[in-house]
Amino acid sequence: MAETHHPDYKKIYVTLLILLVISVAGPFLGVFWITLITAFGIALVKATLVVQNFMHLKWEKDIMKWMLGTSVVLMLLLFAGVAPDVMKHEGTRWVNLSAQAAIARGIPDEGHAEEAEHEEGARPTDAEGLMAAADGQEFDPAAAYAQVCAACHGAEGGGDGIAGQALDPKPANFKDSAFWEARPDSVVLKAIREGGPAVGKSPLMAPWGSLYDETQARAIVEYLKTFKSAG
Amino acid sequence: MQKPIATTRSATGIPTGRLAIWWVIASEVVIFGGLLASYLMHRLGHPEWASAAAHTNTWIGAFNTFVLLSSSFTAVLAHQAAEQGDGKTAARYLLATTGGALTFLVVKGFEWANEISHGYTITSNGFWSFYYTAAGLHAAHVIAGAIIMLFIARDAAKNLELQRVELIGIYWHFVDVVWIFLFPLLYIAK
Numbered sequence: 018m019a020e021t022h023h024p025d026y027k028k029i030y031v032t033l034l035i036l037l038v039i040s041v042a043g044p045f046l047g048v049f050w051i052t053l054i055t056a057f058g059i060a061l062v063k064a065t066l067v068v069q070n071f072m073h074l075k076w077e078k079d080i081m082k083w084m085l086g087t088s089v090v091l092m093l094l095l096f097a098g099v100a101p102d103v104m105k106h107e108g109t110r111w112v113n114l115s116a117q118a119a120i121a122r123g124i125p126d127e128g129h130a131e132e133a134e135h136e137e138g139a140r141p142t143d144a145e146g147l148m149a150a151a152d153g154q155e156f157d158p159a160a161a162y163a164q165v166c167a168a169c170h171g172a173e174g175g176g177d178g179i180a181g182q183a184l185d186p187k188p189a190n191f192k193d194s195a196f197w198e199a200r201p202d203s204v205v206l207k208a209i210r211e212g213g214p215a216v217g218k219s220p221l222m223a224p225w226g227s228l229y230d231e232t233q234a235r236a237i238v239e240y241l242k243t244f245k246s247a248g
Numbered sequence: 249m250q251k252p253i254a255t256t257r258s259a260t261g262i263p264t265g266r267l268a269i270w271w272v273i274a275s276e277v278v279i280f281g282g283l284l285a286s287y288l289m290h291r292l293g294h295p296e297w298a299s300a301a302a303h304t305n306t307w308i309g310a311f312n313t314f315v316l317l318s319s320s321f322t323a324v325l326a327h328q329a330a331e332q333g334d335g336k337t338a339a340r341y342l343l344a345t346t347g348g349a350l351t352f353l354v355v356k357g358f359e360w361a362n363e364i365s366h367g368y369t370i371t372s373n374g375f376w377s378f379y380y381t382a383a384g385l386h387a388a389h390v391i392a393g394a395i396i397m398l399f400i401a402r403d404a405a406k407n408l409e410l411q412r413v414e415l416i417g418i419y420w421h422f423v424d425v426v427w428i429f430l431f432p433l434l435y436i437a438k
Contacts, residue, residue, distance in 0.1 A: 023328050030321040037317065041310045044436060056432035063317075064425045071324045071421040073414075080260050081270050088274045092281030096289060103286075104293035116293065119374070123296020227371055 022076045029070050036063050114184055118221055121168040121180030156233050158240035165225065166237075174244030186219050191244040202238050209234045269415045273422045276389075280426050283385065287378045287433060300375035302438050303368060308359045309435030312352050313427060319348025320424040323417040326404075330414065335407035342401035342413065345420060349394035356387055379434055386430060389423045 036059050043055025069075040074082065106113045106120070163172070169181035169188040176190035189196055204216050210229065213222030229237065260267060291297055326341030360380075370380040393416065400412045 021331060023331075026321060026324050026328070030317065033317045033321075034314065037310065037313055040432065040436065041306065044306075044438065052436070056436040060428050060432050063428045067320060067421050067425050067428065071320055071424075072418050077270075078260060078262050081262065081267075084270065084274050085277060088277035088281065091278055092285055095282055096285040099286070100289035100292075103289040106293065120294060120296050123294070123299065123373070227367075227369065 024070050029066055033063055033066060112183060114221060118180055158236040161237060162240055184221050191241045194245055197245055205238050206234050209237055265411060265415050269418050276422060283382055284429060287382060290374055294374060297375040300373055304435050306435045308355060309431050312355050313431045315348050315352045316424045316427050319345045320421050323420045327414045327417045330410040335404045335410055338413045339401040339405035342397050346394045346397050349390050352390055382430055386426055393420050393423055
């Protein structure tokens, strides 16, 4: 404890609080790049203030700055090495089907992707709509199907939804009476709640048990059968 | 009194105890950094996460940021008091910092209880998985820091091992810095 460097901590603390207010206020302007600066630019400034003055890195031996710098560089290396694979969902000879399916489940109508970025609860297809369904309030299997299943299984249940085009194996075709003859309702119910692998089918069929309880899933199965008679 | 290794020997010119805490933090940078970098790349690659992120409460996040910044402030005042040899004041400031930690955890508890009761759990989707993992790992650090701080405050009040006040402070500020980044990542970016 040889050093006795003590800047005006109160001034730094007040500066940090002012920066906090700015970072909260930023998004209210509704301008994307301003939010980016007020959120992440200010986070960097706040972190620097804390690290330099509160942690006293400013007065620390250089070797320690190099050591911490190395950790930060390793983190950036991880990002640079992995991010291209995670952020892109298709390349020249590969397609990340599960990522595309996840996006399709989250945003069935691609045209609304922009809105979803900025507006909360703008569409019944977002998480809020799904949660309302999960709460069991006026559960409508047709609406649930349209929100969750249709992207892959198709609006008419023919297994021909937009997001299902690239999937292999193809999503189940509920119009096909052979589909219904080949398995009892309990298997379809299990696939809905626990996912494809639970019934020995494709893992691209995700488990939806966290959204739909057994009664609701049963209602969905009954709804799926209406496609059969329609087809 | 013969002082322990923690305050004396050091090839780097840094007291050994402080060198150790810096090593802890260097490894923590990689732990949290890896987690947050993964979150960031998934968030950028998955536009559908925005609708999940819209359900986090910015005001609660902002309040907890305020709490942690304040607790960092009291932690550094404890460090200053300890360097002036005033263990009693240092202990008082450390207790105030622990109070900040408890406030943070209580707020977090209510926040999580509310979110879970609305059906947003760690298995809901990718966003919520990262949300609970990152904030949970951070909360575990808050709990650990608060417990260690109580032990250090007990000794500091008797003017013992005052160098530890700075060490727990460095750790605590790091926990604060992690939250400074978690706040915009989980609460502001909608």
